[in-house]
Amino acid sequence: MSTATLRERLIVTIASLLDGARHVAVGASSPIPAAAAMLLRAQQEAAKQAPVRLSILGSVKHNLFTNGSAELFDCAGQGRIDAFFLGGGQIDGQGNINLVGLGDYPQTSVRWPGSFGSAYLYFTVPKVILFREEHSPRVFVNKVDFISAPGVSDPQVYRKGGPYALLTGMALFMFEPQRARFRLLHIHPGHTLAEVKAATGFDFDIDAQWSQTPDPAPAVLALLRGRVLSELHETYPDFAQQLTKEITAYAD
Numbered sequence: 001m002s003t004a005t006l007r008e009r010l011i012v013t014i015a016s017l018l019d020g021a022r023h024v025a026v027g028a029s030s031p032i033p034a035a036a037a038m039l040l041r042a043q044q045e046a047a048k049q050a051p052v053r054l055s056i057l058g059s060v061k062h063n064l065f066t067n068g069s070a071e072l073f074d075c076a077g078q079g080r081i082d083a084f085f086l087g088g089g090q091i092d093g094q095g096n097i098n099l100v101g102l103g104d105y106p107q108t109s110v111r112w113p114g115s116f117g118s119a120y121l122y123f124t125v126p127k128v129i130l131f132r133e134e135h136s137p138r139v140f141v142n143k144v145d146f147i148s149a150p151g152v153s154d155p156q157v158y159r160k161g162g163p164y165a166l167l168t169g170m171a172l173f174m175f176e177p178q179r180a181r182f183r184l185l186h187i188h189p190g191h192t193l194a195e196v197k198a199a200t201g202f203d204f205d206i207d208a209q210w211s212q213t214p215d216p217a218p219a220v221l222a223l224l225r226g227r228v229l230s231e232l233h234e235t236y237p238d239f240a241q242q243l244t245k246e247i248t249a250y251a252d
Contacts, residue, residue, distance in 0.1 A: 004216045005250045006169060007032060007243060008224060009188060010133070012216040013172060015039040017129055017165050018052070021082035025055040025072055025125075031232065031239035033085040033131060038062070038228045039220070046223065055081070059235040073117055076124040079160070083127040086118055090144040091130060093202030094180045095151020095163035097122075098144035105146045115148035122149040123159040135168035137201040152180045171196050172213060173204060181205055186213040 004012070014036030018024055024037045034056050041051045055072065056062040065071040075081050088097030089112045099115045101108030122128055132139055151163050163175040166182055170191045173182035183205040187196055189212055216224070225247060232240040 003218075003251075004221060005243075005246045006188065007246060008216060008221065009213060010131075010167060010169070011035045011039060011224060011228075012220055013167055013186075013213060014129060014131070015043070015220075017167070018083050018127075021052055021127060023053040023055065023075070023081050024083045025075070025081045026057065026085060028057045030085055030131075031236040032133075033129070034059075034062075034235060035224070035228055035232050035243075038231050039224055042223045042227050043220065056235060061234050062231070069117065073120060076121055079124075081125050083129065083164075084121050084125040085129050085131050086122065086149065087130065087132050088139075088144070088148065090139060090141050091132065091166065092141050092144045092151075093182060093204060095130070095166075095175055095182070096144045096147045097130070097149050097151075098146045099148040100146040102145055108146075119149040121161070122151075122163075123153075123161050125161040127164040128161055130163055130166040131168075133169040135170040135196070135199050137199060140168075140199070141201040151175070152177060170199060174207075176205070179205070183207050184210055186211060188213045 010032055014033055018037060018040045024040070026034045026037055037052065037054050037056065041054060044051045054062045055065055057068065057072065086097055088099050089101070090098035097118065099112055099118055101112050102110040153159050162177060165175060166173040170188055171184060172186040174185050175182055181204060184196065185207050187193060187210070229240055229244065
């Protein structure tokens with residue numbers, strides 16, 4: 001039996017995907033990506049490596065920006081952000097995301113907050129990690145109802161950014177830009193390939209070496225449950241408390 005909760009596994013997986021990034025930006029209301037970025041920094045400092053720079057919107061301690069998203073967009077346009085996170089009410093097999101609503105725009109039957117700067121960041125940030133805890137056919141659809149940000153573009157369109165990976169509560173997929181398709185790499189413990197297929201509304205490739213998501217190393221979990229959880233309280237106190245309860249309940 002694994003010693004890690006699902007959310008801890010998600011945090012550790014994202015941290016591994018961020019390896020090599022020098023500057024990671026995290027948008028608002030993103031506690032799991034924020035925790036992952038903090039974990040990467042903690043691991044680097046423990047190994048006496050140059051730590052990644054973090055820009056976590058909504059944080060005072062972990063954000064050097066003084067003008068919110070305006071500076072985030074400036075940094076991205078200047079090529080000074082290496083990784084960012086996006087989600088969506090819908091995500092399809094080509095990496096398109098929908099943050100607007102369900103149905104034919106503008107007569108959407110369900111309205112979401114809106115695209116904001118998602119398309120801009122999708123084009124300018126080299127490593128965009130798509131993240132949704134919910135893994136269901138209503139989220140992962142064959143074709144999104146509205147494209148807030150496209151996963152791929154025509155060859156003549158200049159873009160240096162795009163989807164790098166898709167992490168859900170069931171599995172980890174990597175994105176293949178040349179094929180415009182996701183490739184299943186890991187399935188989290190407690191789920192099967194049949195479950196993942198049934199919960200995904202688009203076709204995807206399966207890595208020849210696909211496996212169960214690796215268990216976090218004890219030293220990594222110690223960092224997460226110690227320093228990272230403490231740092232997370234500053235920006236996401238409610239989530240940090242909830243995660244602490246989950247860890248305690250799981251241990252019992």
